[in-house]
Amino acid sequence: MPRPTSARGRGPPRPPMPNRLPTAMPIVLYRVDERLIHGQVTVGWGSVLHPRRYVVVDDELAESDWEVELYRLGVPDDARADFLSVEEARDSLDSLRAAPEDTVLLTRSLEVMARLGRGGGLRDREVNVGGLHSAPGRTRVLAYVHLGPADRDAIRELMAGGTQVIARDLPGTARVPGAALLEEADPR
Helix, strand or coil: CCCCCCCCCCCCCCCCCCCCCCCCCCEEEEEEECCCCCHHHHHHHHHHHCCCEEEEECHHHHCCHHHHHHHHCCCCCCCEEEEECHHHHHHHHHHHHHCCCCEEEEECCHHHHHHHHHHHCCCCCEEEEEEECCCCCCEEEECCEEECHHHHHHHHHHHHCCCEEEECCCCCCCCEEHHHHCCCCCCC
16 A cells, blocks of 8 residues: 655655744845846745745835836745835844745845944844946956955955855855955955
C-alpha cells in the first residue's frame, strides 16, 4: 500500500499546526542599488532569499505615485512592495524587522543607507553594496561599484556604527569587504 504524502507530494503528511501568529522574520537583505527593483534583486537574490516584501527607501520616489506604480511592475506576483521616505523607514525599522514576511530593504545610495544607520539603526547588520554605477566624480572599485568621496564617507560612517559593509552583486559571487571598497583601485 502506498504511503500517504503531504500536500506537496513529498514525504509523510505533517501534523496540523496549532493556530498561532506568524513568527517574525528579519530583513533578509539590506541592499544599496541605484536601480532598486530589477532582475538582479528580484530573480538573482529573490530566488535564494524568497522575500515576500520589498521596501524601497527613497524620499523622492515615495512621493511619486506614477514611479511607484512603475517599480511595482517589477515585483514578483507573490510579493509586495512598499515605498517609504527615509524618516518613515527610520521610524519603522523595528516593525519592519518584526514583520511576518521576509523583507528586502533597498536604497538608491550609500548616503541614504548611512542615514538609516545613524543612532545604531543598522548596528550588527550587513549592508550589501550591489550596484553603484559610473558617474562624474566616482572611481571604479568593482565592475558594479563606482564610488565617490560621499560614498566612501557613507561606508566609513556605516562601519563606524557597527554595520558590516560588503559588496556582492549576486549570491553566487565573492563577498568583497567594506575595507577593500575604500581602496582607490579595483581590489581584484
